[in-house]
Amino acid sequence: MSATSLIRSGWAWLHAHPQQRFLLLAALMYVAWVLGYEHGLALDGRLDDALSVNLAATSAGLLRLTGFAAGTQADVPTIVTMYDQAAVIVGNPCNGLVLYALFAGFVLSYPGNGRRRLWFIPLGIATIYLLNVLRIAVLALNHTYWYHTVEFNHHYTFTFVAYGAILVLWARWVRPAVSA
Template identity: 55%
Template sequence: MTTTTATALPPARSLRRFLVLAVVLYLIWFFTYEYWVLPDGRLNSFLSQNIAAASVGLLRILGFPASLDPERSTLVMMGKQQAVYVGDYCNGLVLYVLFMGFVLAYPGPVRHKLWFIPVGILSIYALNVIRVAALAINHLYSYKTVDFNHHYTFTFVVYGCIFLLWMLWARRLALPATTVRSQSEMEHA
């Protein structure tokens, strides 16, 4: 009895399921965000304040004179200088939902999704804290490059890491990486 190893590819039906589910999840997110989360503002405010505070904590651990602005709890200060403002579009909420939506829509065992989604969201959160802290350090030493690094360098890094998480899910955790068939199974297929 001989065996052959072949990479398992999702069938067209799985692709259609993924696309339909992704669109449905996106629409749910869009309407929930636009009509409830955004107007309410509390979740965005909480996340922005939390990212700013965690970044200040990281900077202090690293020995930098960081603090939050006493009047705006989403503004990271380096010494007495304003360094980074964490706005609603930079607090990571959209990234968490985008990541979660992909994993939920992509076929795979629910038991893996139950641990992979929180681990992925925590990873993205930590990356965002590091990003804000790095921008504050960038502002301290080379403030003229902050805008470029904010819009390009860190966007590339963050989305690249999310892509790697997705690839880990799609290639290793969602579906079996290989399918083993006996020779007789291959003949009857």
């Protein structure tokens, strides 16, 4: 069997088995993300740093908009302050970049309309971003008023909420493809 016919038969098998196709594409995208991130983006650090600073500033702005005395530290702009006291540090592992990649990878791995992908992925990433801004603001409030629950909420509550939101967004992507 030639290489071309082997590729064609493999491609035909993947189209006949959409679940396996999704799992294979999702796994390949995950490996590409890990390699690209660990050996490129993470080493450079500028994208992570800019996103963390932006999230801290936007979360502090949201808190100010709702009447709280919030800001960021001038010397460490990733620290959200409440009443001039450090409340939350937006670290690069918690800035949501991995969640954006996870969501986009799921949508790209599942069959669907390419034009719909062009607006669905940015809309989903924007939703995850806004959820992260809200998460940081709530953690700042949590630290200020109920500090003894911050660790639990950071590690469990908001992890559940973030991955739950990604699952709901992905389900919204899958639903039209399933009913078509």
